[in-house]
Amino acid sequence: MRPPHPDLAVPTVLDVEASGFGRNSYxxxxGFVLPNGHTFCTLVRPEAHWTHWDAQAEATHHISRALILARGVPVPEVARTINAQLYGQTVYSDGWVNDYSWIGALFDAADMSPSFKLENLRVLLDDQEADQWHTVKAQVSSERGVQRHRASADARLLQLTLLRLRNGHSP
Known part of the structure; x- marks a missing residue:
C-alpha cells in the first residue's frame, strides 16, 4: 500500500444526479463534500433546450422535473458558486465519465470554464483498495443508515468509503 499523499488525506468528492444517461442528459x-466535511448541494434549473427526461433516472434519485423547474438554481449561478468553492482543487468522482460530461454541459451552458479539475476517484485507489471498494462502501452505507440518494449524500458516502479504506475507520 502506498503512503498517503498529504494533500489527498481527505479529498473533495463530487457527485452529479442527472436527467438520465446518454447524449441528451444534463x-x-x-453536490460535493470538502475535506473538512462541509457539504454543498444544489438543484440545477434546466436550460430551455435541456428537455430529455428519463423516468428510470427519476426513480433512482427521486428528483422530479417539476421540482427542478420550481426550485432549481439557474445554470450560471450554479457554475459561479461551484467555481468559487472548488477553485484550484482536484475534485474526485466515482462516476467520472458521466459526471465529467454533465459538468461540461453545465459550464458550456454557462459559457464558463471550471476553475477546478475533475478526476476519477479510481486514481486514488491501489488494486487492493479497488477490490475492497464495494464491500467497504456497503459497510459504510449500512452504518450510516437510510440516506437519500442525492448528490451531496452520495459524495459524502464516497469520501467516507475512501477514508475507511485508507485508515481502517471513518471520521
Whole structure:
C-alpha cells in the first residue's frame, strides 16, 4: 500500500444526479463534500433546450422535473458558486465519465470554464483498495443508515468509503 499523499488525506468528492444517461442528459443536482466535511448541494434549473427526461433516472434519485423547474438554481449561478468553492482543487468522482460530461454541459451552458479539475476517484485507489471498494462502501452505507440518494449524500458516502479504506475507520 502506498503512503498517503498529504494533500489527498481527505479529498473533495463530487457527485452529479442527472436527467438520465446518454447524449441528451444534463445535470439536475450537483453536490460535493470538502475535506473538512462541509457539504454543498444544489438543484440545477434546466436550460430551455435541456428537455430529455428519463423516468428510470427519476426513480433512482427521486428528483422530479417539476421540482427542478420550481426550485432549481439557474445554470450560471450554479457554475459561479461551484467555481468559487472548488477553485484550484482536484475534485474526485466515482462516476467520472458521466459526471465529467454533465459538468461540461453545465459550464458550456454557462459559457464558463471550471476553475477546478475533475478526476476519477479510481486514481486514488491501489488494486487492493479497488477490490475492497464495494464491500467497504456497503459497510459504510449500512452504518450510516437510510440516506437519500442525492448528490451531496452520495459524495459524502464516497469520501467516507475512501477514508475507511485508507485508515481502517471513518471520521
Amino acid at each position: 445535470p439536475i443536482e450537483i
